[in-house]
Amino acid sequence: MIYDLTRTLVSGMPVYPGDPEVQIVAGGAPPWRVSALRLGSHSGTHVDAPLHCIADGRGIDAFPLERFIAPGVVVDARGYADDAPIGVEVLTDVDLHPGMIVVVRTGWEAFWQDARYFQHPYLSTDLAHALVERRVSLVAVDALNVDSTVGGSDAAHAVLLGADILIAENLCNLAPLRCRQTYMFAILPLAPGALDGAPARALAWDVNHRFGSDLS
Template sequence: MALYDLSHRIVSGMPHFPGDPVPQITPAATEPPWRVSSLAIGSHTGTHVDAPSHFLPDGRPIGEYPLERFVLQGIVVDAAGFGMNQAIPEDVLARYREGFKPGWCLVLRTGWDRHWGDESYYRHPYLSDALAAAVVAMGASLLGIDALNVDSTADSGATVHDTLLRADVLIVENLRGLDALEAGRTYGFGFLPLALGDVDGAPVRALAWDLDHPLIPTG
């Protein structure tokens, strides 16, 4: 069975959205030999999912969604080759429309995870408004990307979050390792958030697997 880990590890001082809490993991005071760590992170730390309440005042929080929304089939869309702070056009979806089914996820592979840890990570490519509208029109349940933000971080954009979350398309940001997946091929995906309630999002452990292999080995 092939499992693909698509998550950045959460460590102290890791890249995070400007203005969000700085991730800190420190040892807590305990009686030896026990170890406990204190975690200070934001709800959008590392690889994470955005719920509609992240942007919309009356949007649903992450705790209202069933697990089925986070475990689903989907495809990787090749969106590589775009530069710093460049909008990704709608036509990247052209070759993927025929095989896509409503309720699946679309995962955009920009290759920007290679900049993780340097300043250029904050000047990533982002979805154009036309691309966001096309994602909604295709009936996607979730949109993932291997970059910090579906909107332009450099320009403080927000229209893509508005379009997707208003249509109840969940957003997963800061994916990694998508080069291991074949564009256009159907995979199983899991983006399981922490079991939080009335919260605007949550870190996730993101993974993918080949559908022609059992998820749980037998024998």
């Protein structure tokens, strides 16, 4: 089973305040329907590179592909209040190894298309530091932002990206994944060169999944 954790890109979808709007213009008559896409580098499900908020940070092209495809776990961070900090307690009993991907499930994907989507809980500075200590590859959330959007902070971004740990935001469809179980994750950005980030397709699959095992 492959799980698709990606938001569909549609015109007018929620974006971080001030970011470029998403505009998808479906192409004309057949043959050769070709559409026009206008996106921000942080539209929809996307990956942040250090350059997003570190002055001399690395671009999205500076990371080997192994950083985007790796084993990982979902940690349960549901039940926090609006705009509340998520503490290090969510890592209790989580078997994390260096190089893994961590998906912090806030439950906030349920508020997509709602004003409350912007009032998500966020990673406390302590949690960001704890993830740096664990030397994970990438930290993803099912919310707009790893930092407080209400407060306009950049603390978790600065700690994680400052340690060259990638960030992915706006994941969705986490319900079928069991917390603390190891899956394979692929959070694959477009290849836009040395940019601050890029829209991505985010997937997970069972670690024992054999692609093509049904090939005859």
